[in-house]
Amino acid sequence: MITYIIRRLVAAIVLLFVVSAITFSIFYLVPRLAGATPESLATRYVGRAADVETVELTAERLGFYDPIWVQYGNWAKGVVVGTTYDMGAQDVECPAPCLGYSFITRQAVFPELMDRAPVTFALAIGASILWLITGVSIGVLSALKRGSFFDRFAMIFALAGVSMPIFWTGLMALAFFSYKFNITAPGGSYTPFTQNPAAWAYDLLLPWITLSLLFSAQYARLTRAGMLETMNEDYVRTARAKGLVEKRVVVKHGLRGALTPIVTIFGLDFGLLIGGAVLTERVFSLNGLGNYAVQGIFANDLPKILGVTLLAAVFVVMANLIVDILYAVVDPRVRTR
């Protein structure tokens, strides 16, 4: 098991290396292939009225005159050992892991990401707890009462939940709960957990509910399908034949069997969500990683985009690893194979 994890970790690092190279190429090489010059790339980082000299200066400072592999090498070196940026008035240290420096907001990317990651984590963790509880229990009940009024109602709800875009539900929820009835926090509210846990939960309540609405719908459908399958398994019949009470049959034998695919999907969903719950953060104006990525994209701030992409890749790769390990925990057949 340990060697398995180590092997996977090494593979993950190689994968991240590849991802970073590809991402770097997409943002720095592809525009060059499409005809952009070092100067035209640099004009994104200077003002409207910048003269040729300023543009060339910027291009030089950003290393746009170097061959692409040198640029990537410098960047990768910064990630590993850190680097220094010449900011004119002063040299700015960017210690490892230096994921780059935004020349638009004049901030090193990594500390910014670390500053914003807790928001995204808080959002993702709270929402996922909500959707796991609601989604799985609705799914179980639906499966047990298949064809009943509850089942049909729940599945219509699930369909609606999956179909409704979050930027709509989010805005409507804000309009209704925050502005009309003042029972939830307005958009843009966030209190760090360490400062005041109650305020933290209050501020995030609506984003949690909105985000979990989308996912709980998916998970209800997923759980229902899984339960319908496992409740017909022979081992569930065996459990009943032993004289187990029905609740225990459902939870310990049925649900446990249906949980494996849910764990898998959950791991991936969670990883992606940590990489940036873009729409939710945007709608509720939460300063998390997703919003940071969007700001980077709108401003065409390449170091930001690159940084978020890489961090998101780290989370997805990690989530995959954790899912694989969880898989072994959940299913002993995987463990000993």
Place this chain on the structure above:
Amino acid sequence: MRNTRWRALGALAAVAALTLSACGGGDSGDGDGGDSGSSATPEFNAALSEVYNPSDKKGGIIKAAHSSDWDTLDPGETYYGFSWNFARLYGRSLLMFKAAPGDASNELVPDLAEDLGEPSDGGKTWTYKIREGVKYEDGTEVTAADVKYAVLRSTDKKTFPNGPAYFEQFLDLPKGWESVYKTPDLDTDQAIETPDDYTIVFHLKQPFAGFDYLAQLTQTMPIPQDKDSGAEYRNEIVSTGPYKFQDLQPGKGFKLVRNDQWDQSTDPNRKALPDGWDVQLNVNADDIDQRLQTGDLQVDLAGTGVQPAAMSQVLSDPAKKANVDNPTIARLWYTSINPTVKPFDNIDCRKAVMYAMDHKSYQTAYGGEFAGGDLATTILPPQIPGYEKFDLFQAGETGDLDKAKQALADCGQPDGFETAMAFRSDRPKEEATAEAFQQALDRVGIKVELKGYPAATYFSENCGLPPFVVKNNLGLCTNGWGADWNDGFGFLSQIVDSRVIRETGGSSNTSVRIPEVDKMLDAAVLELDDAKREADWAEIDKRVMEEAVVYPGVYAKSVLVRGQDLTNVFVNDSFGMYDYMSMGVQ
């Protein structure tokens, strides 16, 4: 089991409630002032030509939000209209545009300076007297040397690449000058002199009649040298205005609180009504609109108007419309007709476009009369002093096809031709504009191929890159321009001067290459007489229009929601948005 069921029902109830509120969205929070004790009656455009809800009452916190990040709060580098508007709360430049509604705001008035600039040497030297007793938030008095330092500091484009570059363009900086950081010991008196603590003298390379406009830039707001931290200063600003920063979190927001060192007696322009400002950054734009209407927020800082989602809502509901102002802003949406692309090298082919285009459809593309703006026939918008109303082509609202066909015949292309039109693909209005051109020009046989490019690279790599334009046959490019300030020079210099076109890309001017116009601009810059200079701008406008290299679309308008509970609100024409320095809150 039961719990789960209730939870599910709760969620369902929430969904149902959402649906209901979506249907009945019109009836919530119309905010008629109600119990707030205001005597003002809300009315459409009430804050355009006069002050709405005038008041001298102090107190309260104004809540404001911006849908993206601030470019920078550093007065030496910031380059957005809303930011210049806002910067007056924490900084004092030498001059400012008069804080008043209507045309009055085009007038420059002294702020940190005691009076407007005193030109000498034919406009090559400008002298300002600085008020005594103006203090930084730490109690130190502001001296002329601080203003000199701030201006010189802003010329460092290595540290402040995003800022306006007027000072380094005009000031007679010594040879070898790099920056206040790299060449601190270089004698810069040939550019700026400070004979005493309250006098500052600017020496220019060439005479410039409009230097007072430069003196109102935020770049003249004083910065204490010992507190300057270069690129980091944006987070550690030392205030000279009535408010100073608190809790500044980059990318997230900040608070403004009263600066007790600010002295009303030194400041004839500011009322400093609210006790402070609470500013949130990177807030979802649709949420901002929503909160403006519910009163949860008073100011949308960007000042560019509501999002499309809220547009029809605020315009169709009379109660909501009463809280809307619809100013025309000094911005022109236009289309460049590039003479470098065949057959537009022939003026008659360019004229054919001027005649054949359906002008009304341009307005429709931008959202119609309120959201889009008024039909434009000149380059200068009406707010710019010197604006003269004329229409050289007289093609009516929907175009004149006969004249267009005649022009095509004169051009030797009686059956029309093929060309391409570029637009910013992430701007639906520009896409609609391009489609409007495609349809209108098709009526006379001009086939237009549409090509969208990302806004981020539009000027640096596409329409603003001359070889790219030729290579891709981009005969037409959607474009837009707002002046740095309401002045002919500010408006025209970046879009009609052929010398700003860079072969390496990045210029907003893509089509105007008229040597005569360059000369006219140079002459106007030297004209010290305001009236004569303003007439020059109109002449330049006409000259460019004659060449048919610019199709003016609309003079932009914006749909602004007047925040509830605000007092002393008016639209300042020089910014095209509410005057942030003057407003208060109940």
Place this chain on the structure above:
Amino acid sequence: MSESTSTLREPAPGPTGDGEPFLDVRDLRVHFPTDDGLVKSVDGLSFHVHRGKTLGIVGESGSGKSVTSMSVMGLHKQGTANISGQILVDGTDVVGSSPEIVRKMRGKRMAMIFQDPLSAMHPYYTVGNQIIEAYRIHNDVSKDRARQHAIEMLDRVGIPEPHQRVDSYPHQYSGGRRQRAMIAMALSCDPELLIADEPTTALDVTVQAQILDLIRDLQKEFHSAVIIITHDLGVVAELADDILVMYAGRSVEYGTADQIFNEPEHPYTWGLLGSMPRFDRVRSERLLPIPGSPPSLINVPKGCAFNPRCRFADLNGDLSTTERPELVDAGHNHLVACHLPPAKRRELWRDEIQPKL
């Protein structure tokens, strides 16, 4: 124990046993309403088993064997099956009792061994865990005590090194051991009735014999009533005291093992015997499979359900296609449901069928 206990009841007719049978099934009908029509999986079935005795229920797949066993265990989901008749387990009627009463009987009074132990055991729990769970449902003991019991049970069914194997997962066992573990689980609460549903079908032939031996040994030890359900007469040949042959949800022949093997009277039983490989004598001809396939349980053939596949149906005029034969005693509690006159049946067996086997 229950109000449905009848002191004056008379066991249904059948072969072996004196006194009150432990399991007494009377006129059991299990019908499933479906969109296609009513599936009559079991349609009027009666049999009984005494403690210490073994009943073999034999028939092709779809004949209603497993539905019968599920009914006895009370495992049909409420609302999906219409069940009528009586299933008296030591006097308590499973059909009429509340689900909770039946649940408490399951595992303790009656237990079941399923066909495929790999799918019948939960893949995510250890074998020990599953035995412990079964034991603790009906016995209020500590986990350690239950674990001790599980190890004893594994030892009893012949699992080597039960101390270690108790913590293994089902997939880590071989097929035969898995079935032994299944048996250990079923027997963990010392049930009085053990139903083995095709207990050896999924196993190698050599292992089959071991498992059957195990069941026989354990039965002697526990003195329980055993029902073995199979499609293979060979399985029950040496194990069963009585044999019930089922066809299309009904009993077609019911007698002692001796009667069924040595003087079978129903043509379907003959067919089953003909398709059974025999190792105890040299075979003269090929196996004799029964032609055709089992009938649909929605549209059971009129008259004798077996008539479309019966070589002798035309010997009765049109009786076989019009009238359903009743299960009647052909002597010595040997019950047969066939229109052929008993004398004719014996003659056919003696002259035509037996020599070919």
